[in-house]
Amino acid sequence: MFTPSQHDVRTFFCEAWRKQCAGEPLSPMDTLAAEWIARHPEYHAELSDLEAALTAVYTVEDGQKGRTNPFLHLSMHLSISEQCSIDQPRGIRQAVELLAAKRSDLHAAHHEVMDCLGEMIWASQRSGQPPDPHAxxxxxxxxxxx
Incomplete structure (x- = not known):
């Protein structure tokens, strides 16, 4: 399993955005990341300063005040995109497509799916059990x- 460090994740997103802004060639993963970044202009300044991004600290309290961790948020977009592309857990692609159709917006649907994904991760951490993909x-x- 690939387990990137916080440094790796932050560098990846900042570099994908830098390449996008500079008109440089993008890998397929860079392209997907840049598409989600483009939908989040509130993160553009943070992603444009790699040094600051690497030292930034995001707390739970920040999130409650409306300052989200852009790297966590964007990582969740990528995770959901990947889940849908391989339909894992089986049925997630159809469920996300149905939710996107119902909301008339894939981005809004992803944000709702993020809530569900976050709940699964929180429940797993709290119980000490593996994540429950069926739930x-x-x-x-x-x-x-x-």
């Missing part, structure tokens, strides 16, 4: 059908 999928389906 996660059911949460997404529930949002898509209500």
């Amino acid at each position: 996660y999928l059911e949460r997404v389906r529930s949002r898509a059908t209500r």
Whole structure:
């Protein structure tokens, strides 16, 4: 399993954005990241300063005040995109597509799926059990059908 460090993740997103802004060639993963970054102009300044990005500290309290961790947020977009591309857990692609159609917006749907993904991770950490992909999928389906 690939386990990038915080430094690796932050460098990846900052470099993908830098290349996009400079008109440089992008890898397929850079392209996907740059597409999600483009949808988040509130992160552009932070992603444009690699040195500051590497030393920035994001706390739970910051999130409660509306300052989200752009690297976590963008990583979740990439995770959901990858889950949909390989349909893992099986059925997630259809559930996300249904939610996107219901909201008329893939981006808004991703943000709802992020809530479900975050709940799954939180429950796993709290219980000490592995993440439950079935409960996660059911949460997404529930949002898509209500």
